[in-house]
Amino acid sequence: MCVKKGDKVAIVGCSNGQSVSYKEKLIRLDKTIRQIGLIPVWGDYIYEKESVFSGSANERADSLMKFFRDDEIKAVFDISGGDIANEILPYLEYDEIAQSEKVFWGYSDLTTVINAIFAKSGKKSVLYQIRNLIYDDAQNQIQNFTNTVMNGASDLFDFSYSLIQGKELKGIVVGGNIRCLLKLAGTKYWPDMDGKVLLLEAYGGDVPKMVTYLNQLKQMEVFEKISGILLGTFTYMEKEKCRPQIIDLVRKYAGNEIAIAYTSEIGHGTNSKGIIIGEEISKKGAGYRK
Numbered sequence: 001m002c003v004k005k006g007d008k009v010a011i012v013g014c015s016n017g018q019s020v021s022y023k024e025k026l027i028r029l030d031k032t033i034r035q036i037g038l039i040p041v042w043g044d045y046i047y048e049k050e051s052v053f054s055g056s057a058n059e060r061a062d063s064l065m066k067f068f069r070d071d072e073i074k075a076v077f078d079i080s081g082g083d084i085a086n087e088i089l090p091y092l093e094y095d096e097i098a099q100s101e102k103v104f105w106g107y108s109d110l111t112t113v114i115n116a117i118f119a120k121s122g123k124k125s126v127l128y129q130i131r132n133l134i135y136d137d138a139q140n141q142i143q144n145f146t147n148t149v150m151n152g153a154s155d156l157f158d159f160s161y162s163l164i165q166g167k168e169l170k171g172i173v174v175g176g177n178i179r180c181l182l183k184l185a186g187t188k189y190w191p192d193m194d195g196k197v198l199l200l201e202a203y204g205g206d207v208p209k210m211v212t213y214l215n216q217l218k219q220m221e222v223f224e225k226i227s228g229i230l231l232g233t234f235t236y237m238e239k240e241k242c243r244p245q246i247i248d249l250v251r252k253y254a255g256n257e258i259a260i261a262y263t264s265e266i267g268h269g270t271n272s273k274g275i276i277i278g279e280e281i282s283k284k285g286a287g288y289r290k
Contacts, residue, residue, distance in 0.1 A: 001103060002152050005037035007074040010067035012043040015109040016082030017054030020047055025134060026079070032133050036146055041073065052084060061091030068100045075149070077130040078106030086112040086183045094120035105130060108203065108268065111176030116189035118174065118278045127176050127199070127266070128156070128274030135270035144273065159265035159273045161283055164247060166259030169283040171227040173275060175199035178213045185220060193225040197281060201232030201267040207242050207249070210234070214253040228259035233267030
């Protein structure tokens with residue numbers, strides 16, 4: 001997981017292309033990464049060219065694979081999000097990804113790529129948006145990121161939580177954004193859920209949408225297979241103070257026996273930390289506190 005000063009890291013966009021109006025922020029991100037001591041190498045498909053597309057599915061996948069094959073690149077960070085990341089899944093070479101030592105980082109719609117990588121290769125990835133380094137919580141994000149990826153600490157992955165049901169949350173983590181994860185349902189990219197801790201978070205979506213997603217998971221018998229659920233932030237629901245709350249909805253459809261924990265530090269917030277998909281976690285009691 002660690003990189004060192006002077007290492008090259010790739011910046012890609014596997015989902016929606018960035019608006020040209022966002023270029024100034026990405027220049028600032030480039031500068032911030034360089035100040036940390038890393039050398040960003042940008043992919044060819046970052047900005048919108050036609051509608052939301054920065055390139056075809058094959059082109060975006062080839063760009064990603066090029067960096068996995070490049071021995072000088074030590075990590076791959078996706079800065080995109082949106083809707084179309086699952087378009088690239090058939091064009092990725094999962095055997096090559098599995099053999100690579102570098103780790104893929106992304107969030108939101110990149111939930112599809114991260115879980116596909118785990119399902120097809122068993123390789124770990126990180127659910128985290130590197131653009132957090134230039135947002136409201138930039139100072140803390142830079143410190144946590146640097147301490148973790150360059151100094152071998154775990155600051156970026158140490159999140160506070162509350163165990164709200166059950167005695168222990170233990171298992172290999174899969175999942176991410178609930179809407180995007182469900183794009184993989186019925187495909188060969190859906191991760192094995194047996195004994196896993198299912199991470200769920202969301203940016204948009206009101207109660208009816210969450211009811212839809214949770215019922216799909218229930219009807220797929222996911223709640224019967226997993227060992228527990230880790231809930232991150234549900235941005236729209238929390239902002240609008242929706243009722244029932246997401247915790248109540250999850251209890252309703254997942255049942256009262258399964259272990260459930262909640263954290264406000266994983267999701268779409270600018271304070272969000274990272275979590276390693278494909279790695280085992282064990283959470284007991286009240287949870288880590290700063």
